[in-house]
Amino acid sequence: MKSILKLVAMRLGLGLIGLLIVSFGIFFAVEALPGDAAEAILGQSAEPETVAALRKEMNLDRPALVRYGDWLIHVVQGDLGRSVATGRDISVLIVPRFSNTLFLAVTAAAISVPVALVLGMAAALWRYSTFDRAVTVGTLTSVALPEFFIGYVLIFIFSVKLAVFPSLSSIAPDMGMGERLLRTILPAFSLVLVVVAHMMRMTRAAIINLLAAPYIEMARLKGMSNARVIFRHALPNAVAPIVTVVALNLAYLITGVVVVEVVFVYPGLGQLLVDSVASRDLPVVQASCLIFAAAYILLNLTADVVAIVSNPRLLHPR
Amino acid sequence: MISTLFRAKIPKTALFGLVVVSVYALLAVATPWIAPFRESEVVGGAYMPWSALHVLGTDNLGRDMLTRILYGGRNTLGIAFTATMITFLIGMWLGLLAAVTGGWIDQMLARIVDMMMSVPQLIFKLFLLSLFGTSIPALILIIAAVDSTRVFRLVRATASGVAVMEYVEVARLRGEGLAWIMIREVLPNITAPLIAEFGLRFCFVFLAISALSFLGLGIQPPMADWGSMVRDNATLITFGDITPLIPAAAIALLTVSVNFVVDWMLHRASGMKD
Numbered sequence: 001m002k003s004i005l006k007l008v009a010m011r012l013g014l015g016l017i018g019l020l021i022v023s024f025g026i027f028f029a030v031e032a033l034p035g036d037a038a039e040a041i042l043g044q045s046a047e048p049e050t051v052a053a054l055r056k057e058m059n060l061d062r063p064a065l066v067r068y069g070d071w072l073i074h075v076v077q078g079d080l081g082r083s084v085a086t087g088r089d090i091s092v093l094i095v096p097r098f099s100n101t102l103f104l105a106v107t108a109a110a111i112s113v114p115v116a117l118v119l120g121m122a123a124a125l126w127r128y129s130t131f132d133r134a135v136t137v138g139t140l141t142s143v144a145l146p147e148f149f150i151g152y153v154l155i156f157i158f159s160v161k162l163a164v165f166p167s168l169s170s171i172a173p174d175m176g177m178g179e180r181l182l183r184t185i186l187p188a189f190s191l192v193l194v195v196v197a198h199m200m201r202m203t204r205a206a207i208i209n210l211l212a213a214p215y216i217e218m219a220r221l222k223g224m225s226n227a228r229v230i231f232r233h234a235l236p237n238a239v240a241p242i243v244t245v246v247a248l249n250l251a252y253l254i255t256g257v258v259v260v261e262v263v264f265v266y267p268g269l270g271q272l273l274v275d276s277v278a279s280r281d282l283p284v285v286q287a288s289c290l291i292f293a294a295a296y297i298l299l300n301l302t303a304d305v306v307a308i309v310s311n312p313r314l315l316h317p318r
Numbered sequence: 319m320i321s322t323l324f325r326a327k328i329p330k331t332a333l334f335g336l337v338v339v340s341v342y343a344l345l346a347v348a349t350p351w352i353a354p355f356r357e358s359e360v361v362g363g364a365y366m367p368w369s370a371l372h373v374l375g376t377d378n379l380g381r382d383m384l385t386r387i388l389y390g391g392r393n394t395l396g397i398a399f400t401a402t403m404i405t406f407l408i409g410m411w412l413g414l415l416a417a418v419t420g421g422w423i424d425q426m427l428a429r430i431v432d433m434m435m436s437v438p439q440l441i442f443k444l445f446l447l448s449l450f451g452t453s454i455p456a457l458i459l460i461i462a463a464v465d466s467t468r469v470f471r472l473v474r475a476t477a478s479g480v481a482v483m484e485y486v487e488v489a490r491l492r493g494e495g496l497a498w499i500m501i502r503e504v505l506p507n508i509t510a511p512l513i514a515e516f517g518l519r520f521c522f523v524f525l526a527i528s529a530l531s532f533l534g535l536g537i538q539p540p541m542a543d544w545g546s547m548v549r550d551n552a553t554l555i556t557f558g559d560i561t562p563l564i565p566a567a568a569i570a571l572l573t574v575s576v577n578f579v580v581d582w583m584l585h586r587a588s589g590m591k592d
Contacts (some may be wrong), residue, residue: 255438258533294336
């Protein structure tokens with residue numbers, strides 16, 4: 001047991017260091033650009049004295065490393081700074097949008113994970129069947145489709161032709177849960193289509209890999225029932241690869257969300273990031289990128305930790 | 319005799335993929351001669367319906383849609399191909415260098431790549447675009463820099479298996495230089511996965527450029543490209559007109575075709591019977 005805790009702690013520590021390095025990169029890449037925030041706010045025609053005064057006010061005259069430390073402490077406390085374009089508090093801007101994005105991603109995950117796991121296992125068990133072959137072709141196709149293509153095809157079918165779902169996903173905080181879900185269903189469905197085939201294929205590969213192992217053959221030769229072989233022998237060892245598959249695809253959802261939010265005009269963090277990149281509002285870009293990167297690192301971390309904890313060999317050390 | 323042998327070996331999906339890719343390449347090269355109008359010529363009112371003169375109608379600014387689609391394909395394909403080439407130049411050489419030299423160079427490169435890969439690709443690209451602006455050279459270099467990490471990973475992994483072979487050892491003892499070992503001893507033995515990776519990488523780069531253009535941050539107007547065409551004319555979809563889906567479908571068809579071809583090549587290279 002002790003060795004597991006040590007492994008998990010080490011992995012968590014590595015994740016934290018990774019996040020720290022990413023934050024360092026995000027801060028200093030902006031720092032390395034010519035000009036600074038004071039010049040950006042005042043414009044090129046500003047008097048040097050005014051720029052210097054604003055710099056002092058914004059603490060820009062202090063060494064970069066000190067400012068990085070300050071920035072990091074503020075970020076950890078939830079203060080993400082101010083937008084250059086609007087002058088608004090970034091935390092106020094981001095929190096509702098981030099919760100919208102989370103709502104969308106969780107809805108998509110709640111549909112895609114069970115569907116992908118069940119279909120993936122089915123494909124593995126009935127290998128080389130028509131169903132399995134259809135899964136393969138479906139995967140190859142879905143990996144190659146752009147997210148916005150899927151999104152617009154869904155809009156065309158479900159909101160233009162059938163008129164069952166709205167094409168724009170404008171959601172407001174005072175909306176009821178049902179209304180919210182109704183407006184989220186098309187973007188969520190696009191995300192499901194983006195990840196489900198890939199997740200299915202990876203589940204299939206993980207299970208097939210496992211079923212080829214000698215101890216499974218041994219179990220079969222002992223005359224065990226099919227169900228017992230799968231649930232008692234195969235599944236405990238399949239947890240780690242399957243969780244890895246799920247986490248990897250949820251991490252992929254994070255980037256898929258950016259394009260899908262723009263297609264459906266969904267007021268989430270991805271849309272905010274795209275708008276801020278277009279207007280070069282660097283503090284907002286820094287904050288959104290940091291959140292996206294943190295979520296991504298966290299998901300990968302979860303996958304690794306679950307893989308360590310669920311490994312039967314580590315659970316029962318000899 | 320040879321042609322029958324060939325036909326027997328290529329599965330239908332791969333054959334379909336090869337034909338589609340060739341047609342795209344041909345159209346991209348021939349665009350200036352076959353396009354009915356000039357790339358950004360305004361030829362009529364906005365959103366004109368399909369007609370004999372404007373086969374696919376006109377777009378939001380009154381430019382001929384068919385012309386824009388042809389030029390869009392040419393631009394996006396050209397930029398994606400250039401970006402993929404640069405991606406490979408960076409990733410392949412650094413990967414070979416890491417695998418053949420080993421030691422601290424290998425460790426340093428691998429750790430840097432690990433760090434770069436811990437950030438989602440699209441987010442990384444958006445961040446860099448916000449720093450360097452949205453010019454075409456910046457777009458190409460940003461995509462090449464971010465995607466080369468994946469090529470590096472693959473080349474390092476496959477090449478380090480080759481780099482420990484006896485014949486490489488013999489070459490080292492013979493006193494061959496680093497470049498000789500990289501190019502003459504290791505590279506020829508990893509070409510099969512590299513070619514497949516080139517196809518896949520091209521797909522990802524192509525999709526990335528289209529996605530960025532769709533977001534308004536990739537190829538900038540008045541240059542035509544498939545991603546921004548979808549966005550600019552998306553209103554038509556809500557009126558039940560499928561024209562804006564054509565460029566999106568064109569992207570999908572190309573990437574699916576390349577995937578079919580690559581799948582077949584990987585299959586052959588690995589000798590799998592699965």
